Amino acid sequence: MKEQGLLMKGVGSFYEVLTESGRLATCKARGSFRREGMVPTVGDRVVIDIKEQGYAQLDEILPRKNLLVRPPVANVDQLLIVISASVPEPDWLLLDRLIIAAKRIGIEPVPVLNKIDTSNDEIQKVFTEDYHAFRILTVSAKTGEGLAGLKQCLSGKITCFAGQSAVGKSSLLNALIPELHLETGELSRKTERGRHTTRHAELWPFENGMVLDTPGFSMFETDCLEQDALNACYPEFQNAGPCRFPGCMHITEPDCGVKPLLETGGITKARYERYCQIALEYKTRRKHRYD
Template identity: 40%
Template sequence: MLLQGTLMKGYAGFYYVYADDRVWECSLRGRFRVKKQDFIPGDKVQILPGTESKGTIENVMERKNVLVRPNIANVDQAMLVFALATPDPDYNLLDRLLVQITKAGIEPLIVFTKADLIARDSTPAVDYRTIGYRTIPISSKTGQGISEVIQELKGKVTVLAGPSGTGKSSLINALNPGLILKTGAVSQKIGRGKHTTRHVELLSVAGGLVADTPGFSSLYLPKMKREELQDYFPEFSPYKRNCRFASCMHDKEPDCAVKEALSNLDIPASRYDHYTTFLKEVIENEQRY
């Protein structure tokens, strides 16, 4: 009887598959080796169980999505992890990740860590929750928000993304105390975290599978047309239909309802600034394609 499972990692010619509430060490059926089939974490596979926890990968399912950086397939959601302090949140990077993840058809979840380091009545510079994003402030030290994150992870394949030093490994340790991941201190000189994760693999955490991935230092925007970018800024939606021109890019055009909403403080200034920065990049990239 074949079992369907999810590939967690490959190592030294063996593939570790989570199926039937356990991890199986699997080899490949010969035809896959002949075809030089590319397997990556997140692949849905069918395995033939053998003795003890051994098995053979018999079939691989078609992928519903693939991320290149990190290299993982069939992702249900991306948990974007940013610290509220130490280091200060890089909102430009967060907005870049939101564009990339949303364009890939993956649901984002924003987790702001180290909530214990700021005043209780303080809020992030941008209230992403009012924009429409799922947002959870947490503290791995006090336990704030941990139960909410657990509920969001159950039964899903989740990829973690965000800069180093924001507490991704500490978060996973808090979610699953039996799984101790190496954590790294933030460099006092440069205010950025030291990389503590070196490879991509899926971990069984809180009833789901989580990819703890290397930290991002920079990220290029995905290929798209200039008209498409505004679709990834949902706060524009209530206003852009009132622009004078149907093709308005909300940049230099007159009678732009989005810019009017910006002047009325109905749209966060930093988000609009990032939009115009990204728009220039997208236009430059169009000329290269």
């Protein structure tokens, strides 16, 4: 009997699939995937063939909407990018890079400022101003502040939690789903052990959606991005006027439609300055590619 389902986790060569009828089936992948260069991945929509005696085979991987590589997970709807309001200090440039990494493959980024119980108002002000063009959340895993909004945001979607180590990703998930019992800890302890405490990718059902903790902060695409594609990663630019030059980088060019946004508050100075740094990096990469 064939049934569709969602690949929740992989353990060795076995996969756990939550089927549409709500049962959890342990499957082996059919042998030919390997030859085809296909790797069943957490988040995949799959077709399984349920045989006798509880044995099921993963027969087909349905087309993916997107694929994150580090950690490997498919069909992600949104990326919650968690930063800490105190320790570790917010790494705004990392946040901007993760926003780009998500947007360019069609994943909605949601910046989340955690540990607001420990922060000064200044950090919250910077956060809300710099990211005014995004759906943002300010929360505390410790006091529970903002968790109702977080829960709402996760409803019905596949959400991946990302961000530097020790910002509180696992703590937030534990606060929402107490039975998860994810390991949490101080940054110093983690660095000492030289590894992160979250080991493998696994989806957890929550509020008609799925959540996934991630082991680290990576997931960078270090390859090239055309200027048009980079523009599309900045919601602030969508209200800009036209630029005189095609391919305008909005840095030194005359008659640029983006730069007036700095005067009108369409983009903050800090976000714009980080944008310039990122845009110049992409320019350098494009140049090396064509050389």
